Amino acid sequence: MTDDERLAALFRDAASDPDAPPPAFGHDDVVAASRRITARRRSAAVAAAAVIGLAGLGAAIVLPGSAEQSTSAAAPAPESARDASGGRAGSAELSAPYAADDLESEGPGSADSAPAPPAPAAAPPLGPGDGACADRQDAGLRALVEEVLPDAAGAPPAATTDVCLPGTHRYLALQVDPGGAPGVLSVAYLPPGTVADSAPAPTELAAPTASGGTVLVSATPDGPGPAPYADRLQDLVDHLAPLL
């Protein structure tokens, strides 16, 4: 028996533990969880659309005739960029309610039709979450990410575990495929006092946030190709840091 064969036998034996507990899930559990996630994503899309619509309405009320007002000086650069991208914000109220239910069915790339999501310039940072366990698909975080990466609007959630993480964290993992570079885009918000003690991966960026926490962004390619959004991660971090 060669060394490799001996090792293989050891590994097989170690994995074939007769004392292993029975599987904690079955086919029905998987299907139910899958449907639950889809329903939750649809709800999140509806909620995000509602927030966007309300924000647009608020902007229209607070800044009537904003085109001729020099209000951009009070807004941080990303906000100015959003304003520049859309009279959409002002017109959102006129076109709403748009078909939020269809957001999920829109594939990546079709999200240009989604309204630019203008958070009010004076909005406080999102800050720590408040649940018992962190939502692995944080809707608020997703809405902010999609402001920078609108083509990620239809991206499905990436596989994560159900392990309960501290509810003050925010987490988002998307299976994305921008321009034929499929992979996982991960965004994590760590609340103040939490230190990322692991060395960042080559495609991971970190920055302190407005609430005193830390935002981590990473992209992992599915294959040997480039990481998705590799050239836009810095923009994403720069955008998220003042909003979290």
Added chain:
Amino acid sequence: MGGEPDGDGSGDVSEISFEEFFRTRRDALRRTAYLLCGDWHRADDHVQAAFVALHRHWRRIRDKAALDAWMRRTLVRAVVDESRRPWRRERATAEPDDRRAVPGAADAVATRHVLVGGLRSVPPRQRAVLVLRFLEGLDVPATAAALSCSEGTVKSQTAAGLAALRTALGDALDDLRPAG
């Protein structure tokens, strides 16, 4: 969504094929996940999450032959990703890693526990290389593809992983040698 039947019945067929894949692959994937993370409960979490993600895309997957590779890659990524996150470290496993305190035990159960305990002290990516190569039986190119790295990296990680495992196990399994 993948789980909702179509009016033409293709949804039912799709569900049946998914269920068949699930039934035939679940246990093997559980074993792989177990060696990757060292805990049956977390292994169940990872495998279930991977199956849920798969189910959501099931109808759109054309290359069913690539499913095993996709599941393998998803599992490895989930385990490695979780292990390197700060919160994972904050919430380290509740089970004390005392299985390495059984060196020298000769029976199969002790050997099994010694190896699993030793693997837990091997860095996650090196551990993934060892599991894919020696449990899944992948060769170097297939392992490199699964981990999205070069074949040279697989070879060096194999050697480093075996060295780390040998260090962790002490004399318990002292005939482990780097393979490459």
